[in-house]
Amino acid sequence: MDAARHIADAVMPSVMIEGFAVVFHAPSGMTHLLAPPLPEILAEIAPDADGRGGGATAEEIVARLRATYELDGDVAAVVAARLAELHAAGLVRAA
Amino acid sequence: MRHAIGLKIGPVAFRVGSDWAGPIAALADLYRDYPPPTGVPDYTVRLEAARPWRRWIRPSVTVRGDHMLPDALPLDLAHGVLAAEIGMNLQLALGERRWLLLHASSVERDGRALIMSGESGSGKSTLAAVLATRGWRLMGDEFALIDLATGAARAFPRATSLKNGAIDEMLRHVPDARFGAALTGTPKGRLRHLRPDAQAIARMDAPAIPALILFPQFGRPEAAEAMGPAETFVRLTQASTNYVPLGRAGYDALTRLVTAVPTVAVDYPDTDTAVGMVEQLWAALP
Numbered sequence: 561m562d563a564a565r566h567i568a569d570a571v572m573p574s575v576m577i578e579g580f581a582v583v584f585h586a587p588s589g590m591t592h593l594l595a596p597p598l599p600e601i602l603a604e605i606a607p608d609a610d611g612r613g614g615g616a617t618a619e620e621i622v623a624r625l626r627a628t629y630e631l632d633g634d635v636a637a638v639v640a641a642r643l644a645e646l647h648a649a650g651l652v653r654a655a
Numbered sequence: 656m657r658h659a660i661g662l663k664i665g666p667v668a669f670r671v672g673s674d675w676a677g678p679i680a681a682l683a684d685l686y687r688d689y690p691p692p693t694g695v696p697d698y699t700v701r702l703e704a705a706r707p708w709r710r711w712i713r714p715s716v717t718v719r720g721d722h723m724l725p726d727a728l729p730l731d732l733a734h735g736v737l738a739a740e741i742g743m744n745l746q747l748a749l750g751e752r753r754w755l756l757l758h759a760s761s762v763e764r765d766g767r768a769l770i771m772s773g774e775s776g777s778g779k780s781t782l783a784a785v786l787a788t789r790g791w792r793l794m795g796d797e798f799a800l801i802d803l804a805t806g807a808a809r810a811f812p813r814a815t816s817l818k819n820g821a822i823d824e825m826l827r828h829v830p831d832a833r834f835g836a837a838l839t840g841t842p843k844g845r846l847r848h849l850r851p852d853a854q855a856i857a858r859m860d861a862p863a864i865p866a867l868i869l870f871p872q873f874g875r876p877e878a879a880e881a882m883g884p885a886e887t888f889v890r891l892t893q894a895s896t897n898y899v900p901l902g903r904a905g906y907d908a909l910t911r912l913v914t915a916v917p918t919v920a921v922d923y924p925d926t927d928t929a930v931g932m933v934e935q936l937w938a939a940l941p
Contacts, residue, residue, distance in 0.1 A: 573903070575910040578885040584906040589899060591892065591906055593885065 565655035567615035615655035663692035678735025700742035722749035748896035754800035767866035778873030807862035875922035
């Protein structure tokens, strides 16, 4: 698996509304509505409230998600696809 | 400007200047019961001739101010009040940073606000005006102002702009003397302004806590359906004129509003039915 590290682009406030994470991305001023598992992936690679730390490889994200949730199927493929979407949306960048 | 008037509507002070006396006189008449503004106006609206000679020849009004839309068309001078109203709305919609602006009418009872959002033609203005004849306080027919710090709604009780069939409907409920002059052939069709009642003006500085959000839709069979907060959030971001420029403050205010306040989509065939539905929904609130 690719060893590139991914990190949430900023400290992003998030409010859960009806199963969606309503996320505010301050650098762009845009609000995103994210369906699972995007918020869960973001949470695993988010910096702390002071903007420090955060980031993980795709493999680490898969391991952390497996440790937290009961997951079936090809989790690695799902994480890779969703990470690509988060990169495209500007919410995740290379660490 | 040759002619000018200061207006204070809720917490917002305007100065409207004009090349012509007519629109200013009409505004002075429409807002004759409002307290005079003090201090520096928040927004300036200028009603100017599209070209210098157009002050006299086929006079047409161009709306100018701090914030402008590049493709706005000039209006006939006979519709100068409409031009002033458009100008005031535009300055607020594009310039306001103190409140989250929702394109919605609102009314108040017992310190709690009912907010009605919808497209032009949904009946939100008429419904607010009718509710104001049934014991509710009119807070506004165009914008609900949501306080960024407290989440409270502030009133912006402009003269209610009624179009076409809504004029005849309101004449059933309030005397003709409450109306301004009839404007015909405007881009919005036939138009008349209704002066807010004494209560709306006297209490225009009193905020209210949002208690219920409705998305009314006139001209359909009676139906009421609860709307989830996620859909409400998306629809209100579209109904807000300043959600994006407010940034984090707008996000905080709107997420708080939609998670705290129940929302219902209300279809109704006539205003009497709508008033009944509103009273029923209001009575069922916790």
